[in-house]
Structure formats: C-alpha cells, structure tokens
Amino acid sequence: MLGRVAHGIFWMYRYLERAENTARLLAAGQRMALTRGQDLADSEWKSVLTTLGLRPAYEEHFEDYTGAHVCDFVLRSKHNPESVLSMVERARTNARTCRSALTAEVWEAVNEGWMTLRDLLAKPVRDATLGAALGAIRRESTLARGATHGSMLRNETYCFTRLGTFLERADNTARILDVKYYLLLPSISYVGTPLDSGQWDNVLRSLSAERAYRWLNAGRMDARSIADFLILDDRFPRSLVFCYSTLRENLAELAQLHGAEGECHAAMREADLRLNDKTVEDIFEQGLHQFLLEFIADNQRLAGAIAQDYRFVS
Template identity: 75%
Template sequence: MLGRTANDIFWMFRYLERAENTARLLDAGHRMALTRGRDAASAEWKSVVSTLGLRASYEAVRGDYSGAHVCDFVLRSKSNPESVLRMFECARVNARRCRSAITGEVWEAINEGWMTLRDLLARQVRESNLGTALSAIRRESTLARGATHGSMLRDEVYSFARAGTFVERADNTARILDIKYYVLLPSLSYVGTALDTGQWDNVLRSLSGERAYRWLNAGRMDARSIANFVILDARFPRSLAFCYAALRENLGVLARLHGHEGEANTLIRDAHQRLAGTNVETIFEQGLHEFLLGFIASNQGISDAIAREYRFVA
C-alpha cells in the first residue's frame, strides 16, 4: 500500500473518532452547565474548550464562554480549523482520495454523513436544538464505523482504519480524564462533595460509560473507582487498556502482513505491558496528572512511529 493511502485511511478514522468524541464532550458540558449558576456554567464551557485544546484560538475570536458561543465555535466556526464540520469534511476528502481502497458502503456513509452535517450546521445551532445536532454527529460517525465493520476485508486497510480509531480514542479518553482533575474541579476543598461526584459523573457521560460503570460498581462514585474503570478496565471499549489492546492487535496484523515488526510495534507492546502491570493505587501515588501527561506523550510517540514506519505522506 502507498504511504499516501495509508495516511488517508489512518487519519480518516481519526477524524471520525475525534468528531464523535467532541460531540460527546459538548453533550456532557451542556448537561453540567444546565445544573449550575451562570459563572459556574461559564467555567464548565471553558473546561470543554480547554479539553479540546482550543482555548487560544477560541479566545482570539470570543471574549466570553457562553454555551451558545462555545458550541458554535466547536461545531461549525470557520475560524476554528478543528471544528466538527471541518473534521467530517477532512474525513470525506480522505475517503474520496482513497475510494479504491474502501468499499462503496464506507464511502457512502462518510459522504452522506458530511452532507447531513453540512446542512444541519449551515446555521448556528440553538441551545434547544443542540441535543439533536450532537445526536446526529454521533450517529453519522457510528454509521461510518458500522459500514467499515460490515463491509471491509480484514486486510491492511482495515488495520490502518482501526489503528487510527484507537490512537485517537486513547488520546481523547486521557485528555478528558486529565482535564477533569485539573480544570473542572475548582478547589481541592470540593473533593468528596456532591460537586466532585457530579464532575466525575460528567467524565463518565463524556465517555458514554455512565451506565456500564454504575452497573459494575453498584452506583459507587469515587475517584479511584472511576479512574480504574476508565484507565484499566479492558471490558470498557473507551478505556485506555481496551484501546491499547486493540491497537497492539492491529499493529501486529500490519507487522505480519509486511513481514517484520518495527518501532511502532515495540512502543505499543511496551506501553500496553506497562498499563497491564500497573494498578490504580500506583497511578494515584505517582500522580494522576503526571501519569496522564506521560500517556498522552507516549501515545503521540506511537502515532509518529506509525507514520514513519509506513511512510505516511499527507
């Protein structure tokens, strides 16, 4: 496979995953903002923008953190090169460039998804319609992923698609968890209070893990249990452990198809083994923030190694 095609496939699915995770984060921020006063709601929206890494670009065009302004900027603003609409457009451009490598079903799902969101986000989304817009984003991403599962050969194209998905998902999960610890909670004096519990509930909602967590933990809501679930529970498809098990498997398939293991295989194997060999107590002793910063940096290193290994050309 040409490096350009591998790059297009890998990043197409990163864009789709990022768009879906952005919608989930906006939904969680909206839920929390509705339950709090104006100043606290503004802080919630600021945390959403910070989690997405868009604070500098947002503050360059907006002076306040109202829900309407944040949602418009994140979803559709032309001054935001990482808006959800732009991410779907990039996924579509990549899909069009490599149409011979994907099935007609995958192309149709991505193309129709982009057209749906283009029309839906042609005007500013009102707060009363925000839920409908966010559901549509999640649905279109899910349809593209379902078309991939249901129609594509389990070959190197599929493995690059899955690798892109899990690199992106792991990064998003780590960032959401980290921003909660350092941005969402305004003071250590709130630890263990109803506000703290609500913020951890917000993390689970951001990752679509609230029901699964409550089912496994009988409703118990504490920092260590939730961190253990989000980081180390390999049954949860958005946990770091699950993402790295899947990423290691797909990079292993690519190595077998190409006849050798490279730097990316070594990095993911070591990272996965470190994750499997730790526990939540060790993570908190080290410092959750420090652990997550290290994970994000390691994850970026794996992504860079994949690009070098397979000669990605944008």
C-alpha cells in the first residue's frame, strides 16, 4: 500500500471518530447545562471547550459561554478550523483521495454523510436544532463505520481503518476522564454530593457508557469504579484496554503482512507495559492525572511511530 493511501485511510477514520466523539460530548454538556444554574452551566460549557482544546480559540471571538455560542463554534464556525463540519469535510476529502481502496458502500456513506451535515449545518445551530444536528453526526459516523465493517476485506486497508479509529477513541476517553478529574468539579467540597454524581454520570454519557456501566455497577457512582470501567474493563469498546487490544491485533496483522516489525510495534509494547496488569488501585496510587497524561503521551508517540513506519507523516 502506498504511504499516501495509508495516510488518507488512517486520518479519514480519525476524523470520523473525532466528529462523533465531539457530538457526544456536546450532547452530554447540554444535558448537564439544562439542569443547573447559569454560573454552573457556563462552567460546564467551559469544560467542554477545554476537553476539546478549543477554549483559547473560542475566547478570541466570544466573551460569554452560552450553549448556543459554544455549540455553534464547535460544530460549524469558520473561525474554528477544528469544527465538526471541517472534520467531516476532511474525512470526505481523504475518502475521495483513497477511493480506489474503499468499497462503494463506504464511499457512499461518507459522501452522503458529508452532504447531509453540510446542509444541516449551513445555518447557525440553536437550541431547537441542536439535538437533530448532534444525532445526525452520530448517525453518519455510525453508518460509515457499519459500511466498513460489513463490506471491506480484512486486509491492510482495514487495519489502517481500525488503527485510526481506536487511536482517536483512546485519546478521547483519556482526555474526557482527565478533564473531569481536574476541571469539572468547581471545588473539592463537592466530592460525594449529587453534583459530583451528576458530573460522573455526564462523563459516562459523553462516552456512551452510562447504560453499560449501570448494568455492571448498579447503584455505584464514584471515581474509582468509573475509572476502573473506562480504563480497565475489556468488555467496553471505548475503554483504554479495549482500544489497545484492538490496536495490538491490527499492528500484529500489519507486521505479518509486511514480514517485519517497526518502531510502532516497539512503542505498542512499551504502552502495553504501562497499561496491562494494572489495577485501579495501582492507578490511583500513581495518581489518575499522572497516569492519564502518560497514556495520552504514549498514544501520541504510537500514532507518530505508525506514521513514520508506514511513510505517511504529513
């Protein structure tokens, strides 16, 4: 496979996953903001922008933190090069560049999804239209992922779709969990209160984890149990352990196809050493924030090593 094709496939699926994750985070932020006073609602929207890394860019153009302004900026603003609309457009551009490596079903799902969202986000996003917009983003990403799973050969192209998806997903899970632990609660005095429980519920909803977590942990809503679930439970498809299990399998498949390992395989083994055989007690003893910072750095190194080994550094 040519490096430019691997690059296009890898980033196409990173952008699709990132767009979906952003929509889920906005939906959870809206849910929390609607149940709180104005000051706490503003704090909630600030935390969304912080999680996405967009707060400095947002503050260049707005002085308030109303839901309408935040959502419109994140979803479609021309002042935001990392808007969801831009992500979906980049995914579609990459898909068009690599069209010969994709099935017709995948191309159609991505292209039609882009057209749908382009029309839906042509006008400013308001409270009345936000739910429909966020639902459409999640739906179009899911359709593209479903077309991929149902129509593509399990070859090296498919491996790069999985690498892009699960590197992005792992990064998103780690960042949401880290921001919650340090930024969402306004004060340590709130720990154990209904506000604290509500915000942990918000974290779970941001990661589509609320129902699965409650099935397994009826009545429990605390930092340790949630961290254990989101980091170490290999049954949940957005946990760090699950993401890295998938990455490991696909890197091994690429090594077999190419007859050699590269730096990314060494980086994968090093990342595994930090993650495997840990308990949630080990993580909290080290410090959840420090663990997550190390994980995010490892994830970035792994992505860079994959790009270097397969010659698609942009």
